[in-house]
Amino acid sequence: MPLTNKHKLNPNKWIALHADYLYNYTISRINNQDLAKDIIQDTFFAALKAQANFKGLASERTWLISILKRKIIDHYRKINSTKGKAEVKMNFYSDGDREGEWIEERVPSTWGSEIEQVIENDELSEALEKCIEDLPEKYAMVFRMKTIQQFETEEICKELEITSSNLWVIIHRARIQLRKCMEESWFKN
């Protein structure tokens, strides 16, 4: 390949050319503005340090995104290892004769009959957002990517370096907890 066809880096223009794109990319995965800003700042700093590794085969933006992707995985790993805080409650017995059966207080209870009206309420979204925020971060992140951003399962697994069975366990736990939260805050009359 002739040298002239190679992509070049121009850090002086990074913010103007790529900051918005990187920010949106991050916010659709990590739904927190301050955190997203920190992560893209880290990404630009890491990119500055790694300039020598840029071979010019991919565009500047693609290269920046590849660095950002690592930062997002790092973040996921960090929240994955944070134990204790708001851990998901048990819903099913985990051993003994009743393994896999509903724990009594987690059994779904019936909701009111006017579901359609309740759903069409404008505040529904707000109530739901609160419930999502109450989830452990890892569950909230995967649930959002799958359900709100509607990424393909394969894409999420690739980006977060998890298996699909891992993903479905997370989605399952998130949805069970969300169901309970919405039951208490919204559907119970």
Add this chain to the structure above:
Amino acid sequence: MKISCDEATKICDKNQYGEASIWDKIKLNFHLFLCEKCGLYSKQNVILTKCYEIHKDSESRKKHCLTEEDKKHLEQELKTRI
């Protein structure tokens, strides 16, 4: 054929995204035929999926962007390191 409530509700969740296999669905339906608790979960799950859909629409209308101030700040931080 026999699966636990934990397993059944997991398949039920997966099915909400259209990603449960045929065999999964057979096992789920067999379980739902016998288990009232999961039957209720399954019914409510459909309602919740509608709620998530509504939430998705309201979230997608939100625009996220950096303010000029944010960008200036980033610019300055970056300049000191170039």
